[in-house]
Amino acid sequence: MDAQTLTNVxxxxxxxRDVCSSQxxxxxxxxxxxxxxxxxxxxxxxxxxxxxxxxxVRALQAVAAVVSIATNLRDWL
Structure with missing residues (x-):
């Protein structure tokens, strides 16, 4: 990834984080x-x-965990 892509991510x-911090x-x-x-x-x-x-890979694993918690996808599976 180039620096601009990383900055956007x-x-x-x-x-x-700011929007979902309460959840x-x-x-x-x-x-x-x-x-x-x-x-x-x-x-x-x-x-x-x-x-x-x-x-x-470590960053994506962390993001996946947060998305899973925030969206409660596991409850639907």
Missing amino acids: INGLKKT LDIGALKELDGAIALLEQLRDHPQSTAEAHALK
Whole structure:
């Protein structure tokens, strides 16, 4: 991902955090903040391909957990 794409994703996650913060527990908020921090680290300090891939996977896992909690998708499955 280039720096502009990462910036857009980070801004989107921050807006999501602000809007959904009342629906999320403290663990989910910490996980989302961690994902944002990882993406900011990746944007500010580009790393090798393997390290960048690992950071992206961790960030996506955190985002998936937050989306699952916020939307209660598991209740419908």
